[in-house]
Amino acid sequence: MSDLRVAVLGVGVMGADHVVRLSSRISGARVTVVNDYVADKAEQLAATIPGCRAIADPLDAIADPDVDAVVLATPGPTHEKQLLACLEHTKPVMCEKPLTTDVSTALDVVKREAELSTRLIQVGFMRRFDHEYAALKALLDGDELGLPLVLHCAHRNPAVPPSFDSAMIVRDSLVHEVDVTRFLFGEEIASIQIIKPQPNPAAPRGLADPQIAIMRTTSGKHVDVELFVTTGIAYEVRTEVVAERGSAMIGMDVGLVRKGAGGTWGGQITPGFRERFGQAYDTEFQRWVDAVHRGRNTGDFTDGPSAWDGYAAAAVCEAGVESLNSGQPVDVQMVDRRTIPGA
């Protein structure tokens, strides 16, 4: 199966991240085209990626025969036109939020895609792929908690750029909790109220921060969200579901914690080595593959424990087995590493 050829439109912070992601961590895809309204930035980035070139016009990039699929990391106001071009060329597109910047154009895009007999547009609400949110969703979809009733969320940023205004707290921050609510509860939001408490003295003058969003879903579930983007602390995204037979919370830096039957609180111990060390194996192998690629130049085809490390472990375990049998302390016998130049 040949690699998917991807065009990334918009290579600011987020788009450039996606270029690195697709080039070095994602299997089965490569970036063949980049585009940015600052043409130089795209040119420079393209030069660092083998087989990638910059195309100045975003619509040309979408239409290019060298492009199988598109990532949109461009500013929101350009999304409508670019999405419609993707639909026209039947190119799958991953679109960073927002879909478009207003409701009517968003609805237009929905309708245009619906007219095709295929789904081409995915929106970048990435929290659905976070393992904690996925675990919370799985918990809600099971029987354990019963009917969900209330959702408490906190969304805290240490700081925001100077251009961030009060409405962006709704459009750029709350939007994630809007999708989280819809994802977890599987229903639409019927009403919303934004409360503006006494503002944080450390917030820029004029910024209504924190804000509290109170939402109600179609079936009457309550959702509250603390939005606080000038905390000065760190990135805290917390979500708690209170349900008929228990509650569960994620985002406390301690995994998913649930409270439930028997009056207990706690989490799940990682059940096996795959869950505990799967990330480690992936990282190990990716770094090893990268090191082998580099090794043609460096003469070192490793990036991790060496043969010496394997030898040392063997020496200790051999002494350990001897102690297991004798019950006595055993000295570990090893050659002096300096006697083996190159080891």
Next chain:
Amino acid sequence: MSDLRVAVLGVGVMGADHVVRLSSRISGARVTVVNDYVADKAEQLAATIPGCRAIADPLDAIADPDVDAVVLATPGPTHEKQLLACLEHTKPVMCEKPLTTDVSTALDVVKREAELSTRLIQVGFMRRFDHEYAALKALLDGDELGLPLVLHCAHRNPAVPPSFDSAMIVRDSLVHEVDVTRFLFGEEIASIQIIKPQPNPAAPRGLADPQIAIMRTTSGKHVDVELFVTTGIAYEVRTEVVAERGSAMIGMDVGLVRKGAGGTWGGQITPGFRERFGQAYDTEFQRWVDAVHRGRNTGDFTDGPSAWDGYAAAAVCEAGVESLNSGQPVDVQMVDRRTIPGA
């Protein structure tokens, strides 16, 4: 840069995992050859991987011109011969532990690699790549904790296969803590003692389980390891370093927890969205790329939030901004999804 062509030798549980890993999650590599002493198993696996074939003899697989690098997941007793073949053909090799099954052959391998002017052998101590161990290592390498003094470890498995004997607890379980000790402290282990307490009534008759390993490093640091492989609970791997100016613990299912200056305990809040949601972005993109590949057959090029989800978020945020301005609850206006067939 063309993909690294990898031969995976030994496709039991672990080797088959590595084939999937290299084929579907690792960028820049693909599996071209698989081998197993059960030839059928290798044939069947090869048939599922595009561009991959089975080779019956492991040494032929290593020598094959279609192979740039080798993964050894074969039984330990075959490692020596296979590693030497890799060295002979100058092929980089990722070798699952143990390097070899006894100290003298392990030392031979070290010496043979040292005679070449290149590093080709990496040993699969994957814990070094786990983010918690990496964070603990970084903490020890910094100034905060001062000189490390004591290491407490627990290594608990819910169960082991019937063939598992008392010595395997040392060779297959303790071996990881041996490498962890050497990795964290950067020094060799000088002596070891295995204590056999009253055995677990639930352990198979004759298995000395739990065991306690007491180790001493060359500079006199103390290490103790509880090895308990029949707990019936889950997979618990815990490591605590006690140092001159504080202590830190990982593996409690709550991230790295440190105790230190000011008499406080706690952890680090994830500092930003990259640390918090990096995994989610990677998963999102890998699943999207896979969905686009599949889409040629299914007509659905997405695996995540749809255009409708983007529209719904826009509708709620628009109402939210209205409430931000008015201070009043605002009903969310959305079209009925059923009026747009295909949405």
Next chain:
Amino acid sequence: MSDLRVAVLGVGVMGADHVVRLSSRISGARVTVVNDYVADKAEQLAATIPGCRAIADPLDAIADPDVDAVVLATPGPTHEKQLLACLEHTKPVMCEKPLTTDVSTALDVVKREAELSTRLIQVGFMRRFDHEYAALKALLDGDELGLPLVLHCAHRNPAVPPSFDSAMIVRDSLVHEVDVTRFLFGEEIASIQIIKPQPNPAAPRGLADPQIAIMRTTSGKHVDVELFVTTGIAYEVRTEVVAERGSAMIGMDVGLVRKGAGGTWGGQITPGFRERFGQAYDTEFQRWVDAVHRGRNTGDFTDGPSAWDGYAAAAVCEAGVESLNSGQPVDVQMVDRRTIPGA
């Protein structure tokens, strides 16, 4: 200093608890009079307390010359009259909430006490004396967190009596968070809104449960309270303050957890043995004093570790010191306990 002679009015669940508390755990007080509108209940309880008698009329009990101070655990509607009687007789009174059952009579009581040149009435908002709330208050009164901005509370009961109605969730449950808010923030509450989400299917028909209270203080601080009294789980009372320079949370069964400078989360390690074991010392001594009182009858003047336990500890420590010097394991030498009848 002679013991304070206390009358306890109302000896239902709560009042009876207070009688035990004053009789057996509180130094410097004893219960001389009990009263209940069910006269038999008071008579029976009085019979179990040395020097205590029942008085049928609550106002007679207040006026009794044998009474220095009064505890009111009577139903709310009787409080007004009883409080005024205490003021008239200048008797200090600890009044369980509510002060009175409506605002105008409560204000009357405030005014009557204010006319005296003394403070006689204390209201039983006991959370102010909880060590976690006290620690949270101390944290807020210090400089670390800066200006408090938002208060999130959850108040969850496993179940309520059949007579509990929707308004009692406000009057009997929320009332505690009302006092907590005023205690922590030191300001009054200016407005309140109660939100009724989709009710818990497990709640009695007609009970609006859960409820969400949204309050705003005079300076504009936001307070939200989840009130949920039919969780079926346990007693969960949680309070989180979000402030200018950090946040702190209590009631998670893990002590006070704060998030703050440096992007860290965590708590305080108990600084010394007094903080860690103060409760143990108090319990140890109370139980010893009680055992000595009982010993006149039982012949056993202890309720804890015996002389044998002291001997055994000495034997182990002596062996430990020998091992400290020799570095070798040392067998502990002890006589056979059965050779000392009575030990």
Next chain:
Amino acid sequence: MSDLRVAVLGVGVMGADHVVRLSSRISGARVTVVNDYVADKAEQLAATIPGCRAIADPLDAIADPDVDAVVLATPGPTHEKQLLACLEHTKPVMCEKPLTTDVSTALDVVKREAELSTRLIQVGFMRRFDHEYAALKALLDGDELGLPLVLHCAHRNPAVPPSFDSAMIVRDSLVHEVDVTRFLFGEEIASIQIIKPQPNPAAPRGLADPQIAIMRTTSGKHVDVELFVTTGIAYEVRTEVVAERGSAMIGMDVGLVRKGAGGTWGGQITPGFRERFGQAYDTEFQRWVDAVHRGRNTGDFTDGPSAWDGYAAAAVCEAGVESLNSGQPVDVQMVDRRTIPGA
């Protein structure tokens, strides 16, 4: 029941604490005699306690007819003589550890008490009364965990006095874990080994710190204890039992945490208001009783929420009930506190 009249011998830090404890927090006892080898210290302390006097000779204090029971907080070497005097006068005695300073005199004391047909001596191993140790003991005595197998302990002090030597780490620190082991497992300790790792650079020269104690009980259970008395951090006393069907840990500043069936970790949510706020009620009442005693002088018979606080709560709840009915925000109506002088 008249108060127990207690003599406290030795009024250094610990003894003086016990005098305060018995005088102000323990019901049913009072201190009538104090003694110290520094006579002035005893005199000065006696002067602050109503009805208490100093007696210069400890044996006279024990014999005094005004003394029902004795607390020994004197130096260890004096214990033997004082304990024998208590036995001779048939006076119950609470003896701070050690019972005596060597094994043979400890055994003598055991034998002398055993010859009487009564138990008079209790040893001050106060951890048995700590609620976490009590919860751990209760857990072990139940069926849930099955046979206990291994005990891991850590005993960390921030600092020790200059006079503290290596043997005192065994005699004064480890002694507590010795008793904890015997208490939790209900069996004697058969052997002990002390390991001296590389010492903490911050420890006084010559002090072997940290130390590791390895103990084995009569049935073969393994116990290890990290003793580290110069951590510079705080007071950390941690105990973990690993058993046949799960494990449990206390002393992590987060309550008792267990790991067990179903592969879960966590703790118990406080089941009800008595468990959650029992301490708060006790503190509230003790402080109120003390305030009423003081009120005769101060004119303020309260130490907590006032009538105004009760009024304010009533006003908010009344508005809350109105909002419950209307669903709308309701302004809270309160009089201006300044209009009621004295409120």
